[in-house]
Amino acid sequence: MPEEWLSVAQAAAAMKVHPRTIERRMVANKIESRKNDDGQVQVLVSLPDVAQPVTFEAFETVKELANQQVDIAAGSASALVRVAQEQAMRAENQLFLARQDAGRYRRESRLAVGLVATILVVVIGAVYWCTRTITQNQADVRRASDSAAGAVLEARTTRQQLAVQTDKLDTALADRDSAMLAKAKAEGELAAYKTELSGVVQMTQKHPATQPTGLIKRMAQAFIGD
Numbered sequence: 001m002p003e004e005w006l007s008v009a010q011a012a013a014a015m016k017v018h019p020r021t022i023e024r025r026m027v028a029n030k031i032e033s034r035k036n037d038d039g040q041v042q043v044l045v046s047l048p049d050v051a052q053p054v055t056f057e058a059f060e061t062v063k064e065l066a067n068q069q070v071d072i073a074a075g076s077a078s079a080l081v082r083v084a085q086e087q088a089m090r091a092e093n094q095l096f097l098a099r100q101d102a103g104r105y106r107r108e109s110r111l112a113v114g115l116v117a118t119i120l121v122v123v124i125g126a127v128y129w130c131t132r133t134i135t136q137n138q139a140d141v142r143r144a145s146d147s148a149a150g151a152v153l154e155a156r157t158t159r160q161q162l163a164v165q166t167d168k169l170d171t172a173l174a175d176r177d178s179a180m181l182a183k184a185k186a187e188g189e190l191a192a193y194k195t196e197l198s199g200v201v202q203m204t205q206k207h208p209a210t211q212p213t214g215l216i217k218r219m220a221q222a223f224i225g226d
Contacts, residue, residue: 005034005042014045 011031012019022043025031032044 003044003046005036006045007040007042011043011045 006014008019008022008026012022015022022031026033026041026043034042034044036042
């Protein structure tokens with residue numbers, strides 16, 4: 001059986017099949033294919049020895065089938081174009097909705113950023129105020145501690161001074177008691193001495209003749225105060 005390179009339409013007419021069948025066989029590598037110098041696809045077809053040349057009717061049949069394929073392809077292309085247009089419109093609507101969502105998200109993000117910034121400023125202010133208050137309280141506590149320490153030291157010094165004054169007072173009281181005892185003793189001795197002098201004076205009054213007795217009397221009277 002001779003083999004001949006024919007176009008897809010010629011091969012379909014010669015083999016009395018649909019051109020799509022030839023194309024499927026080409027895809028499945030069941031028929032060898034090539035491109036000629038004009039870029040037309042040709043297939044290698046085995047023809048019977050008694051095969052008649054392709055007639056005009058066969059070409060018309062192939063032409064009609066080709067026109068049908070063209071119409072089908074054109075309808076498919078139109079359908080694809082309509083689908084593509086619908087998809088493009090849906091995509092445009094989705095893009096519009098996405099832009100609206102993006103704008104809303106952008107506004108919400110700006111609002112969130114502003115809110116976060118406000119909260120951050122408030123937190124920083126609160127931290128500063130707390131830190132300043134704590135620092136002032138610590139300074140007040142240190143001053144109070146220093147004052148308390150000074151008061152304790154002053155109280156200790158006052159206590160020591162009070163103890164010294166108490167000791168001095170005790171000593172003075174003891175000295176006063178000693179002085180009072182010495183005074184009482186002296187007064188007692190003086191009273192006894194006065195009594196003795198009185199006795200001497202009385203004795204001298206009984207013997208006024210002698211001069212020493214008069215001298216003793218005068219001394220006794222001067223001492224007693226009579």
